[in-house]
Amino acid sequence: MRNLIAFPLLGLAVILQSSIVSQIKLLSGYADLPLVMLAAWALQQRVKSAWHWGVLLCVMLGFVSSMPWPVLVIGFLGIVFVAQILQRRVWQAPLLAMFSLTFFGTLFMHILSFVTLRILGTPFLFGDVMGLITLPSLLLNMLFSIPIYAFMRDLARWVYPVEEYE
Amino acid sequence: MNSRSLQTTIIFLVVGGILALALGGFFGPASRQFNTVLVEIQTWTSSRFLGVQDFFTAPRDIVSLRNRNAELETQVSQLQIQVIELQQRVNQTEILAALVDYARSDPESTYKAAAVIGRDPSPFLHYIIINRGSNDDIRRGMPVVTNQGLVGRVDAVIADAARVQLITDPASAVNVYLQNAETNAVSLGSVTGDVSLDMISQNVIVEPGDLVLTSGLGGGYPSDRIIGQVVTVRTLDFQLFQQATVQPAVDFARLEIVLVITNFRSVDITPLEPQTTP
Numbered sequence: 018m019r020n021l022i023a024f025p026l027l028g029l030a031v032i033l034q035s036s037i038v039s040q041i042k043l044l045s046g047y048a049d050l051p052l053v054m055l056a057a058w059a060l061q062q063r064v065k066s067a068w069h070w071g072v073l074l075c076v077m078l079g080f081v082s083s084m085p086w087p088v089l090v091i092g093f094l095g096i097v098f099v100a101q102i103l104q105r106r107v108w109q110a111p112l113l114a115m116f117s118l119t120f121f122g123t124l125f126m127h128i129l130s131f132v133t134l135r136i137l138g139t140p141f142l143f144g145d146v147m148g149l150i151t152l153p154s155l156l157l158n159m160l161f162s163i164p165i166y167a168f169m170r171d172l173a174r175w176v177y178p179v180e181e182y183e
Numbered sequence: 184m185n186s187r188s189l190q191t192t193i194i195f196l197v198v199g200g201i202l203a204l205a206l207g208g209f210f211g212p213a214s215r216q217f218n219t220v221l222v223e224i225q226t227w228t229s230s231r232f233l234g235v236q237d238f239f240t241a242p243r244d245i246v247s248l249r250n251r252n253a254e255l256e257t258q259v260s261q262l263q264i265q266v267i268e269l270q271q272r273v274n275q276t277e278i279l280a281a282l283v284d285y286a287r288s289d290p291e292s293t294y295k296a297a298a299v300i301g302r303d304p305s306p307f308l309h310y311i312i313i314n315r316g317s318n319d320d321i322r323r324g325m326p327v328v329t330n331q332g333l334v335g336r337v338d339a340v341i342a343d344a345a346r347v348q349l350i351t352d353p354a355s356a357v358n359v360y361l362q363n364a365e366t367n368a369v370s371l372g373s374v375t376g377d378v379s380l381d382m383i384s385q386n387v388i389v390e391p392g393d394l395v396l397t398s399g400l401g402g403g404y405p406s407d408r409i410i411g412q413v414v415t416v417r418t419l420d421f422q423l424f425q426q427a428t429v430q431p432a433v434d435f436a437r438l439e440i441v442l443v444i445t446n447f448r449s450v451d452i453t454p455l456e457p458q459t460t461p
Contacts, residue, residue: 020191024198028221035301035312036229040236040436045375046306065188069195076199080206081312083338083346084305130307139354141307145374150306 019176046153056118057169059100063177071097092126119162127151222343229300234271285330293446299438309352316343324449332409332432351376360398383425402450
């Protein structure tokens with residue numbers, strides 16, 4: 018039942034992203050709080066509900082954002098998928114896994130957004146998008162990733178307490 | 184899938200379903216109550232942030248700022264919070280007074296004021312979220328303005344909130360009229376939030392400082408709403424049209440309160456557009 022913390026927590030993340038984080042800009046980019054939170058959650062070893070969180074985040078962001086929903090679904094579930102692989106292979110260096118996932122997750126999400134919006138007719142230039150949106154967002158996401166990872170690790174311990182054997 | 188994971192999935196589906204139905208308005212009064220609570224939380228978060236932002240970024244006189252700072256240092260933290268709240272109210276009152284004056288100057292249009300409570304979570308899109316929705320007769324396609332000029336157009340609506348596409352959005356295109364040059368053009372948004380003009384005929388002379396207004400062509404926006412002023416013009420002989428950059432009249436980074444024109448109905452001219460035959 019503690020897993021239901023996902024609803025208020027992700028809801029709060031989306032509200033914070035929409036009302037505060039989106040106004041703290043570096044060039045034209047800003048941090049993606051929900052993405053970093055999902056990445057940090059999916060990397061926790063004891064977490065079994067990363068897919069649920071991913072789907073829930075897609076629904077919430079799809080409700081607020083004008084971004085086409087396939088971008089959100091493929092992007093966020095792709096991040097959970099990669100996190101599951103990294104979790105097994107880089108388990109001895111969780112921060113390295115977190116940095117890698119944040120870096121490649123942000124890049125993947127932005128390329129996906131760029132391609133989809135271009136297909137839908139928005140006249141983006143690749144150089145502008147990379148220089149003005151993606152690189153600043155990458156930097157901010159990497160900065161956010163350390164404290165958020167620590168927070169999500171503690172949360173995972175609370176949601177999935179270690180069972181003690183007598 | 185083991186039983187624990189199945190149980191988690193079922194719980195998520197049930198709660199998610201209830202949430203989706205509530206957001207969709209299927210629970211009647213309970214749904215409205217839920218939507219109201221969500222919008223209230225968003226409004227509260229946004230207003231507190233704007234208050235703090237105003238406190239730190241509003242331009243002030245250095246001397247009065249020092250005096251003010253000295254006074255504030257002597258006050259307890261509770262009083263500081265009150266100052267922030269009162270300052271925000273004064274700012275809002277000033278903005279509302281300007282908006283009321285603006286609305287009075289155009290009695291033909293019916294306006295509904297709305298507070299900006301959020302922005303699109305994606306940096307690729309330039310949208311804002313306002314705290315008025317279908318319960319306040321806000322409909323998709325309604326233009327959104329401030330006393331400074333055109334802001335954008337309502338893109339999506341729920342019961343107590345709406346999403347507005349700004350004219351700075353990369354996918355936005357507005358038919359405009361250059362007042363001094365007496366010619367039509369198209370205003371386009373961009374990734375950086377800059378506004379540019381395209382489709383300006385090579386035969387007209389456009390100069391920096393020319394006023395850019397909506398033309399009303401296409402039926403998407405009302406006519407004669409200010410977009411901004413021309414800053415630079417680019418004319419190349421081998422191109423069909425001239426281009427220009429525009430300084431928007433509205434400060435999109437500091438939007439707090441906007442007006443929705445509720446008696447404007449956008450016209451869908453798609454059926455009238457000529458069809459290309461293969």
